[in-house]
Amino acid sequence: MTNSRSTLSLLLPVIIGSMLGGLSLYYLNDKDEKLDLEKLALGDETSSQFSQFMGVPVHCEDIDDAYQCIDGYKKYSNNNVILWLGNSQLHSINQMKAGDETASSILHRCMKSYSKYNMTFSQPNAGLQEHYVLFEYISRQLPISTLVLPVVFDDMRETGIRSSLLGIFSDLYVVDQLKVSEIGKLLLKNNGDKDSAGNDIAALDKTVQENSERYLNEKLKSFWQIWADRPALRGRLFVSLYKLRNWAFGINPSSTRKMMPARYTMNLQALEAILTSAIEKDIEVLLYIVPLRSDVKVPYDLVQYNKFKVKIRDVAQKFDVKFKNYEKLVPTKNWGTKESTTLNGDQEIDFMHFQAGGHKLLASALCKELKDIDRAERRK
Amino acid sequence: MIFNSLTYLTLLFTVVILYWVLPYRSRLILILTASLTFYGFWRVEFLPVMLISVVADYFVALKMPQASHRLKKKLLLTSLIVNLGLLFYFKYLIFFAENAIGLSNLMGVEIDPLALNIILPLGISFYTFQTISYTVDVYRGLIKPEKDFVLFACYVTFFPQLVAGPVLRSIEVIHQFAKRPPFLWSDIVIGIRRILYGLFLKVVLADNIAPIVDTGYSMPLDAMSALDVWTLAFLFGFQIYFDFSAYSHIALGSARLMGIKFPENFNFPYLATSPKDFWRRWHISLSSWIRDYLYLPLSGIKVQRVRSTGGLSDATLKRKNIVLLSTWAIMGLWHGANWVFILWGLYHAIVIIVYRLLLPLINSFSNNIKMIGGIFFTLPIMMLSWIPFRSESLDMAISMWAKVFNPYLYDSLGMRENAYLVTAVILVGVVAVYWIKHQLIPSLDPKGYLLVLGEVATFTIMFSLVIVFFRPINQFIYFQF
Numbered sequence: 110m111t112n113s114r115s116t117l118s119l120l121l122p123v124i125i126g127s128m129l130g131g132l133s134l135y136y137l138n139d140k141d142e143k144l145d146l147e148k149l150a151l152g153d154e155t156s157s158q159f160s161q162f163m164g165v166p167v168h169c170e171d172i173d174d175a176y177q178c179i180d181g182y183k184k185y186s187n188n189n190v191i192l193w194l195g196n197s198q199l200h201s202i203n204q205m206k207a208g209d210e211t212a213s214s215i216l217h218r219c220m221k222s223y224s225k226y227n228m229t230f231s232q233p234n235a236g237l238q239e240h241y242v243l244f245e246y247i248s249r250q251l252p253i254s255t256l257v258l259p260v261v262f263d264d265m266r267e268t269g270i271r272s273s274l275l276g277i278f279s280d281l282y283v284v285d286q287l288k289v290s291e292i293g294k295l296l297l298k299n300n301g302d303k304d305s306a307g308n309d310i311a312a313l314d315k316t317v318q319e320n321s322e323r324y325l326n327e328k329l330k331s332f333w334q335i336w337a338d339r340p341a342l343r344g345r346l347f348v349s350l351y352k353l354r355n356w357a358f359g360i361n362p363s364s365t366r367k368m369m370p371a372r373y374t375m376n377l378q379a380l381e382a383i384l385t386s387a388i389e390k391d392i393e394v395l396l397y398i399v400p401l402r403s404d405v406k407v408p409y410d411l412v413q414y415n416k417f418k419v420k421i422r423d424v425a426q427k428f429d430v431k432f433k434n435y436e437k438l439v440p441t442k443n444w445g446t447k448e449s450t451t452l453n454g455d456q457e458i459d460f461m462h463f464q465a466g467g468h469k470l471l472a473s474a475l476c477k478e479l480k481d482i483d484r485a486e487r488r489k
Numbered sequence: 490m491i492f493n494s495l496t497y498l499t500l501l502f503t504v505v506i507l508y509w510v511l512p513y514r515s516r517l518i519l520i521l522t523a524s525l526t527f528y529g530f531w532r533v534e535f536l537p538v539m540l541i542s543v544v545a546d547y548f549v550a551l552k553m554p555q556a557s558h559r560l561k562k563k564l565l566l567t568s569l570i571v572n573l574g575l576l577f578y579f580k581y582l583i584f585f586a587e588n589a590i591g592l593s594n595l596m597g598v599e600i601d602p603l604a605l606n607i608i609l610p611l612g613i614s615f616y617t618f619q620t621i622s623y624t625v626d627v628y629r630g631l632i633k634p635e636k637d638f639v640l641f642a643c644y645v646t647f648f649p650q651l652v653a654g655p656v657l658r659s660i661e662v663i664h665q666f667a668k669r670p671p672f673l674w675s676d677i678v679i680g681i682r683r684i685l686y687g688l689f690l691k692v693v694l695a696d697n698i699a700p701i702v703d704t705g706y707s708m709p710l711d712a713m714s715a716l717d718v719w720t721l722a723f724l725f726g727f728q729i730y731f732d733f734s735a736y737s738h739i740a741l742g743s744a745r746l747m748g749i750k751f752p753e754n755f756n757f758p759y760l761a762t763s764p765k766d767f768w769r770r771w772h773i774s775l776s777s778w779i780r781d782y783l784y785l786p787l788s789g790i791k792v793q794r795v796r797s798t799g800g801l802s803d804a805t806l807k808r809k810n811i812v813l814l815s816t817w818a819i820m821g822l823w824h825g826a827n828w829v830f831i832l833w834g835l836y837h838a839i840v841i842i843v844y845r846l847l848l849p850l851i852n853s854f855s856n857n858i859k860m861i862g863g864i865f866f867t868l869p870i871m872m873l874s875w876i877p878f879r880s881e882s883l884d885m886a887i888s889m890w891a892k893v894f895n896p897y898l899y900d901s902l903g904m905r906e907n908a909y910l911v912t913a914v915i916l917v918g919v920v921a922v923y924w925i926k927h928q929l930i931p932s933l934d935p936k937g938y939l940l941v942l943g944e945v946a947t948f949t950i951m952f953s954l955v956i957v958f959f960r961p962i963n964q965f966i967y968f969q970f
Contacts, residue, residue, distance in 0.1 A: 118941060122944030122945045123947045125949075126774065126944070126948020126952055127949075129945065130949045130950070130951070130956070131953070133959070134953050254965035313491060313494065317529065318530040318961075321496045326495060339958075342957045343958065357606075371712030372903070
């Protein structure tokens with residue numbers, strides 16, 4: 110084919126295509142809009158808020174910012190820590206207004222009067238395997254007295270460890286802790302040799318090329334903004350593909366999400382591993398099923414969802430930890446809408462994130478239970 | 490050095506400019522220096538290992554023409570001992586030692602496990618096969634030994650093909666280095682196009698399929714359904730195809746920038762109409778190497794004769810099958826020192842034997858049915874072969890295969906919906922690209938605007954995606970072999 114064509118006709122598509130490709134990247138990398146992957150994933154209707162108390166971060170995301178929360182605690186407090194792990198429900202507020210705050214902020218204030226320091230970690234779609242790894246990492250650094258652990262049916266479909274948590278696997282203490290459980294061993298096997306967070310040159314690890322590649326990348330980033338913004342461009346591309354898929358297959362937040370047996374099993378194993386580890390460390394646990402929107406049909410297979418609730422309650426009983434089912438805690442009025450997850454642009458009901466009123470209710474319910482736990486602790 | 494890196498592109502750009510500027514002799518020195526630099530950027534301490542193979546085969550081959558038949562045999566043996574010895578030490582010693590210890594322990598003789606830590610030099614399976622083929626060809630009298638050491642060293646170490654092929658024959662390359670290729674703009678353009686194709690396949694497709702495959706394979710086996718196994722087989726099949734064919738595209742493109750033409754290594758293998766056809770389309774250079782230097786000699790067929798008659802009629806069926814099984818077991822072992830690769834090889838041998846048995850029946854159908862039915866049956870059979878290839882143990886591979894044949898395990902899906910969707914989209918994409926390349930494009934006017942517009946659109950998408958995803962986040966899969 111190529112032999113029958115002139116060099117120019119072979120060259121032109123490459124040159125024009127490269128120019129158009131470059132221009133399209135400039136167009137996508139809109140300069141006026143700050144690229145924020147978190148915002149991109151949640152949409153305009155849902156705001157993220159990682160709370161601070163007196164200027165000290167008390168709500169962090171992963172190990173990239175964990176030091177802020179941990180250092181803040183070490184500087185200003187010696188109270189026992191209540192560690193709250195969760196997903197984006199903890200840091201997202203729908204239709205946020207000035208003065209609105211998340212449950213983590215309210216709970217921190219509430220527990221302060223009981224000489225406890227509430228610290229929250231949450232990541233979008235965080236699964237129990239990630240909670241397990243993060244719990245082991247943080248529990249070594251802070252005097253945790255209570256672990257608050259939400260269990261989300263949606264997140265039982267998640268598996269693996271996100272790149273921003275991979276650095277934890279280089280902590281030998283965590284490695285030793287994970288080796289105790291089967292799921293921990295599996296996590297170590299699948300992630301133990303991966304390089305630290307967000308390493309774009311992982312394939313060059315421990316080679317001479319690692320240095321030259323790092324140098325060239327930095328140089329290119331310094332005089333070509335597109336190169337520096339590529340992670341955000343990748344994120345934007347994946348969000349577009351996600352919306353395209355939803356549009357093509359008519360998927361929306363109300364579409365039924367089925368349980369995935371393999372992941373469900375692994376996450377249950379992770380839950381049991383967390384509880385075993387917490388009990389060994391003499392840490393009290395409050396396990397709860399997260400609030401769920403109840404004015405419309407839940408997006409789950411009801412048989413599977415009911416079995417899930419029973420299972421979590423049974424696990425809590427087996428380990429003798431406190432269990433609460435908060436699925437009906439937040440009334441309809443406190444739930445909101447979110448930006449479209451398809452290409453048509455209509456707003457959609459949000460099953461996961463609520464408005465500020467929902468955060469108040471959740472914080473209040475948790476505060477009450479944590480006070481009970483504290484009273485019981487003091488009696489011991 | 491890894492192809493999908495800024496370091497490689499910088500090296501390639503510099504070498505290509507200098508190559509066309511420098512006089513002939515200096516070009517060869519440049520290629521050799523660049524090749525050693527390319528290799529040294531991985532681990533400089535393994536350069537001497539590669540050079541041992543180069544020097545040994547250069548001198549062994551040089552001695553052969555004047556040597557007696559007996560001495561020639563000894564020289565050939567020397568080459569085989571050096572090359573296979575290096576390969577054995579670095580690639581197979583631990584495997585054989587562990588298996589020997591395991592066997593001894595089974596027989597009641599307790600031996601402690603060895604604490605060996607041997608790093609596998611990058612590309613050793615490729616360059617040793619290349620030097621062996623050279624010496625064997627000289628021994629067979631098919632080629633004359635190369636007297637110019639630098640030229641010979643360039644053939645073995647030429648950086649575009651050094652670590653993952655294609656496995657080149659000296660007859661295909663040395664004469665191209667020797668005759669000083671003229672500068673042609675068409676070579677440069679074709680080279681750039683091939684490199685872009687390759688980068689697209691690697692950084693956009695293979696590297697984005699990899700996490701889905703990794704996640705799938707990390708699932709507990711008990712929770713995996715038959716549909717999950719099929720999906721993983723197809724997904725990994727696509728991943729390794731894109732990954733390896735990407736390497737070949739970049740290798741061919743890089744060499745072409747210097748006016749050197751390599752033979753093609755892939756030709757839409759997943760649209761093969763039979764298992765035999767698959768191996769004419771997948772890793773073509775290795776398949777033909779194995780045929781010429783292992784299968785035919787073991788079958789007792791002389792290469793020249795086969796080339797002239799194209800048949801294997803002298804070999805008995807039984808012997809043919811035994812040789813086929815052994816050849817494929819070795820082919821499997823070439824890929825890695827693990828039983829899963831041997832199982833992979835044996836699977837292919839059995840598939841070919843069954844195919845041969847069914848050939849009279851297959852030939853009774855019309856050509857259209859043979860073609861469509863051939864693709865329909867060959868594709869899943871070939872994809873299933875990737876199960877042991879990707880598995881960590883024999884147990885895992887066999888358990889996964891067993892699920893495929895259990896009709897009760899077709900009732901659930903264990904992975905994210907995206908995994909099945911991506912598999913389906915890629916399958917349709919591969920067929921569509923084949924149709925575009927073999928049906929649509931030949932029907933268009935080569936000087937017409939439609940072809941150019943189509944290519945502009947293709948390169949716009951490819952270029953922007955390559956920029957966004959370009960990063961050496963994953964090694965090429967074949968680097969481990």
